[in-house]
Amino acid sequence: MEALAGVTVDFPSGRFAAIMGPSGSGKSTLMHLLAGLDRPTSGTVSIAGVELTELDDRALTQLRRDRVGFIFQTFNLLPVLNAEENILLPLSLAGREVDRAWFDRLVDTVGIRDRLSHRPAELSGGQQQRVAVARALISRPAVVFADEPSGNLDSKSSGDVLQLLRQAVDEFSQTVVMVTHDAHAASFADRLIVLADGRIVHDGGASSPEHALDLMKAIGR
Amino acid sequence: MNRLVLRGFAQRKVRALLTGIAIVLGVALMAGTYILTDTINHAFAEVFGTAYKNKAVVVTAKETLGRKSGSPTYAISEATLARVRAVPGVAAASGAVSTRATLLTSSGKRITGTAPSIVDAVQPARFEAFTATKGYLPRAADEVAIDQATAQRDHLRLGQRLVIAGSAPARSYTISGIAKFAGSESFGGASVALLLPAEAQYVAGEPGEYDSINVAASAGVSPEQLASRVRTALPATLIVRTGAQEAANQTSELEEKLGFLRTFLLVFAYVALLVGAFIIFNTFSITVAQRTREFGLLRTLGASRGQIMRSVVEEGLLLGVAGSLVGLLAGIGLAPALDGLFKAFGADLPDNGTVLEPRTVIVSLGVGIVITVLAGFFPALRATRVPPMAAMREGDRSLARRYYFDSLRSRPLKMKTYVRLAWTLLPPGMTRIISSILSPRLLRGLSGPRFLNEGDLS
Numbered sequence: 001m002e003a004l005a006g007v008t009v010d011f012p013s014g015r016f017a018a019i020m021g022p023s024g025s026g027k028s029t030l031m032h033l034l035a036g037l038d039r040p041t042s043g044t045v046s047i048a049g050v051e052l053t054e055l056d057d058r059a060l061t062q063l064r065r066d067r068v069g070f071i072f073q074t075f076n077l078l079p080v081l082n083a084e085e086n087i088l089l090p091l092s093l094a095g096r097e098v099d100r101a102w103f104d105r106l107v108d109t110v111g112i113r114d115r116l117s118h119r120p121a122e123l124s125g126g127q128q129q130r131v132a133v134a135r136a137l138i139s140r141p142a143v144v145f146a147d148e149p150s151g152n153l154d155s156k157s158s159g160d161v162l163q164l165l166r167q168a169v170d171e172f173s174q175t176v177v178m179v180t181h182d183a184h185a186a187s188f189a190d191r192l193i194v195l196a197d198g199r200i201v202h203d204g205g206a207s208s209p210e211h212a213l214d215l216m217k218a219i220g221r
Numbered sequence: 222m223n224r225l226v227l228r229g230f231a232q233r234k235v236r237a238l239l240t241g242i243a244i245v246l247g248v249a250l251m252a253g254t255y256i257l258t259d260t261i262n263h264a265f266a267e268v269f270g271t272a273y274k275n276k277a278v279v280v281t282a283k284e285t286l287g288r289k290s291g292s293p294t295y296a297i298s299e300a301t302l303a304r305v306r307a308v309p310g311v312a313a314a315s316g317a318v319s320t321r322a323t324l325l326t327s328s329g330k331r332i333t334g335t336a337p338s339i340v341d342a343v344q345p346a347r348f349e350a351f352t353a354t355k356g357y358l359p360r361a362a363d364e365v366a367i368d369q370a371t372a373q374r375d376h377l378r379l380g381q382r383l384v385i386a387g388s389a390p391a392r393s394y395t396i397s398g399i400a401k402f403a404g405s406e407s408f409g410g411a412s413v414a415l416l417l418p419a420e421a422q423y424v425a426g427e428p429g430e431y432d433s434i435n436v437a438a439s440a441g442v443s444p445e446q447l448a449s450r451v452r453t454a455l456p457a458t459l460i461v462r463t464g465a466q467e468a469a470n471q472t473s474e475l476e477e478k479l480g481f482l483r484t485f486l487l488v489f490a491y492v493a494l495l496v497g498a499f500i501i502f503n504t505f506s507i508t509v510a511q512r513t514r515e516f517g518l519l520r521t522l523g524a525s526r527g528q529i530m531r532s533v534v535e536e537g538l539l540l541g542v543a544g545s546l547v548g549l550l551a552g553i554g555l556a557p558a559l560d561g562l563f564k565a566f567g568a569d570l571p572d573n574g575t576v577l578e579p580r581t582v583i584v585s586l587g588v589g590i591v592i593t594v595l596a597g598f599f600p601a602l603r604a605t606r607v608p609p610m611a612a613m614r615e616g617d618r619s620l621a622r623r624y625y626f627d628s629l630r631s632r633p634l635k636m637k638t639y640v641r642l643a644w645t646l647l648p649p650g651m652t653r654i655i656s657s658i659l660s661p662r663l664l665r666g667l668s669g670p671r672f673l674n675e676g677d678l679s
């Protein structure tokens with residue numbers, strides 16, 4: 001049983017792609033492979049010209065640190081650090097200087113300036129995810145992977161976060177790859193890829209929520 | 222990352238505190254033991270120093286104690302004393318006798334501390350280490366002076382009768398004075414009765430023979446010069462030392478004997494530290510398992526294995542340093558308590574101020590910190606093996622749980638197992654010492670010293 005087979009896909013920089021598919025379709029596996037969190041049994045993955053499958057653990061870790069941003073369904077902020085420290089965590093792990101101007105711009109963009117000294121427990125879900133978005137963008141990564149970023153949020157916060165991702169693509173030319181099962185979330189992207197049983201069954205331009213729903217229904221689940 | 226360690230440590234402070242207690246106890250016991258034994262050694266060194274201050278040269282026979290075991294000895298006769306007095310540069314010389322004896326009150330009640338009872342021949346004032354605090358040192362054959370600690374413990378008063386039985390039929394004496402040894406309250410818990418030399422010889426069963434000779438030098442003669450002159454005047458079977466040498470000799474002999482006490486107490490310290498190490502290993506294993514997702518997240522965000530390793534080891538280091546420092550302070554407080562414990566059992570050890578050697582600080586802190594860091598090392602290694610994927614299992618705790626149960630399975634579960642393991646890791650000599658504490662003979666000894674025969678504890 002293969003999770004993915006014969007999948008060949010490119011993500012041009014500065015674009016926002018959504019990957020949809022029913023549970024077990026391989027969309028999470030695809031994202032883990034793309035992000036260098038897991039290794040394919042065969043085939044290759046490259047980010048910004050770097051072939052991931054040839055990297056050892058140390059180089060792969062460094063690549064994730066410097067070239068990849070992550071946004072999780074459950075935010076995954078460190079509870080012992082405040083919002084500012086969480087945002088800067090990728091830089092502190094790398095021992096890199098903080099670009100204050102970039103930090104300020106991000107903080108204002110995600111709108112959590114008045115929350116910087118708060119710990120995650122003192123923030124709402126929407127605020128936590130916005131902190132997570134800033135954390136993902138702080139190192140100016142080649143690509144941001146978002147795993148069900150709106151999955152744990154109410155519709156208002158969910159819209160805010162998706163709008164932020166859209167903004168990151170439009171204003172900062174950020175490349176974003178998002179995995180979701182939510183047709184509404186997928187409608188924020190420039191491109192929709194649908195997976196079923198480890199294969200790509202649809203790869204097209206921006207789609208309305210209705211269109212995305214129809215595609216999902218067509219798979220028959 | 223450092224901030225993460227500190228914050229995490231603060232977050233888990235209750236756990237850190239409980240884990241730290243194990244280290245604190247072990248280090249405290251270790252530091253306390255060193256401080257106590259150093260203090261005792263130092264105090265005895267001072268006592269002996271004072272006792273031999275006015276004795277330029279001391280002549281002793283080889284194997285003074287061998288007399289009782291029947292091995293050949295060379296007692297010092299009156300003739301030898303006369304020969305010493307004839308050596309040029311000798312201002313004064315007097316023969317000393319020291320023997321074990323049984324002391325009884327007139328009603329037949331035995332006077333016993335945990336240490337043996339000793340009868341000493343009273344010396345001329347310039348040599349005598351005892352000074353009378355009440356009454357006077359014996360002047361007549363039927364007079365005796367008793368040490369202050371014994372007098373207090375057994376409520377002995379001037380004028381009371383005291384029966385002394387040694388190697389000759391018992392004789393009765395009148396207490397003429399209460400005496401203090403070289404400024405110290407007691408003589409290491411031993412009861413000391415001072416008699417005139419002839420009476421002391423009678424009790425020892427060796428009339429006309431001395432154990433040692435104290436010699437004072439005339440002005441302008443150094444102890445070393447005098448010692449070499451006396452040495453040439455006497456047969457080689459006698460040992461001639463300066464007072465300073467003799468004091469150092471006695472001190473080091475005593476230190477050797479006290480080495481047992483140090484080993485005995487250090488065993489407990491090491492057991493406590495070993496148990497502490499297992500507790501830390503356990504706690505860290507559990508913490509690491511619970512933090513699986515956190516480590517996974519850090520790995521995802523680009524933390525290297527080395528950084529993860531360091532963060533856990535640093536937490537151990539922090540715990541070790543904090544625990545050991547507190548333990549050292551507790552040990553400084555514990556030493557007087559241990560001393561008090563010995564006093565409660567009647568072993569009245571001289572106490573002239575706490576001695577804190579640099580060695581105590583270095584060894585206690587070093588052992589405490591190294592053990593904590595070592596115990597945290599393997600859990601730290603396990604933390605580095607958490608894959609980045611562990612952060613991606615959104616809402617799924619199964620991974621964390623799996624790590625948790627893995628860590629449970631990989632460690633021995635019962636306290637009993639730890640104790641048994643600790644036991645087998647100890648050097649054989651130490652286990653024998655612990656066993657001996659639990660032996661009926663010693664238990665009886667601790668609960669009722671009165672039923673002990675003389676020499677049982679020597």
